[in-house]
Amino acid sequence: MASAAAVLQSEWTKIRTVSSTTWTLISVFLATVVIGGVISAVSNSTFGDLSDVSQTTFDPTLTSFSGMVLGQLAMVVFGVLVVGSEYSSGMIRTSLAAVPRRATFLFSKIGVAGLLALVVGLITGFVAFFIGQALLGDHSTTIGEPGVLRAVIGSGLYMCLIALFSMGITVMLRSSMLSLGILMPFFFLVSNILAAVPKAKDVAHYFPDQAGQKLLQVVPDAANGGGGSYGPWGGFGIMCAWVVAALIGGYLVLRNRDA
């Protein structure tokens, strides 16, 4: 019977038997940990060059997550490929002929991939944190400090939400190339640039990635942290709203359009 459990199992088989998905997740881990480590080490050795303000608002936790700028892009690729490969290969028609109920199919698929993204995100977050702190030397923090554990777990949640958002967008656009062409520049450039432009900033703070990154911040006014008038969980909520909107949009497209 095409129960959710059966679809979950099947989706797990699909993900694990295609090497591209495995590789994107390995890239998420490597990019985040390696770049975070390098930036932590550099920050440690150049800490004296920072201005006084920067020194007081230095956020060691956020610094160890610096690699997520690239790591999240690999997560976007993962999310896009999990869904997009169904469309590019035509597998979607075979899958939907087997599981005609769109909601069961879509949410099981997204559930499996999202869970996997969460697990990889959490592992990546913890490893990046501990390696980063080790390399930050005297300027490091510990997992026991207030807000730090929340930020580290938040990094895993953030990664998972990025993957879910990408999946939702890809179901809507029904194409890997199109989705990557929109999501990659958006997360890598547009969002970050707008967040630095005075007026646009006020809007950009409500973009999914800008809002979600609040969760990774321990020092509220950290130099490289986001702005916005919401706290970490407020940011998480905003990002969740984006994800829910993308998934509902994707579901409606899947339900109403011909496969």
Next chain:
Amino acid sequence: MGLEMIEAAGLTKRYGAKTAVHDLTFEVRPGHVTGFLGPNGSGKSTTMRMIVGLDRPTSGTVTVGGRPFRQTPNAPRKVGALLDAQAVHGGRSARNHLLSLAQLSGIPASRVEEVLDVVGLRDVAGKRSKGFSLGMGQRLGIAAALLGDPQVLLFDEPVNGLDPEGIYWVRTLMKRLAAEGRTVLVSSHLMSEMAVTADHLLVIGRGRLLADMSVREFISRNSADFARVRVADDAAGRTGELAAAVAEAGGRALKEPDGALRVTGIDLPRISDLAHKADIRLWELSPHHASLEEAYMRLTQDVVDYRSTDDELAGFTPPEDEAHPLDTAPGPPEVPEVPAQGWYAPPPPGQAPPQTRSRP
């Protein structure tokens, strides 16, 4: 009985301005192989996609076992479909592809090995399907359709790319599935294959239903038996004379590409008499019973959308050094091939003769 039927009522599908399927009403019953025929672009695949809920009908309904497919519980155990054999992720092995589908349907993994054996792919089951040949891909698609041991089976051009042994296997498979009481709908362009596989036919043209009847009835309704007449070589010039005599006697004679005549409307002894009276010797006078292919061609010749014309090769000059030495002397002009439309026997009385129409 009625539980596993496919029923379409007023089924219509439009893609923008293009009507791919127009007001189809039919039933596909269990226990028979139903052949689904129609020219390229006539809407067969579209209809099959609507049956399994991939495309939404613009209007009308189609149900399997009384329910729209999207609402069918346990769907993969009820309906198996081969729609597009290419619709697999090429990076996955055949076994893993089938395994993911089996898990979707709650089918034990051991069934995967069974269907791999049935379609003869066991030896390559671990290989990525990207490297599969056309026929291997087709076999994988058939394996996927058989996975859930379903009551209703849809096959869109299953023998496409199969070798003769594979074609024979598919034929016996379809017949066996139908004999087990399942509902089997198969589309194909291979009429000779359909003639020996199908019991019942659905024929569509430009999205409209042209025929829904048994194969036997279809052939007898859509073909007039005819006689092939060939005059002796030394009297070849008098073929026209005989054709005129046939016409005068109320028959109809068409010239075949090899110079013989195809005569309808009068029986063989009468043709013999006419020839004898005109003092024309015959080398052939044979009764001809139409095949499914001919019956099909006659029915659909007006609704064929994509017809080939002769390749004129304008702009190409024949390679000179390869020219045949005997071709240098200009021989008598060849008799032009009779165009396909005139080639098939005329429609039975009461039906408009085929129009010759020029297409854009």
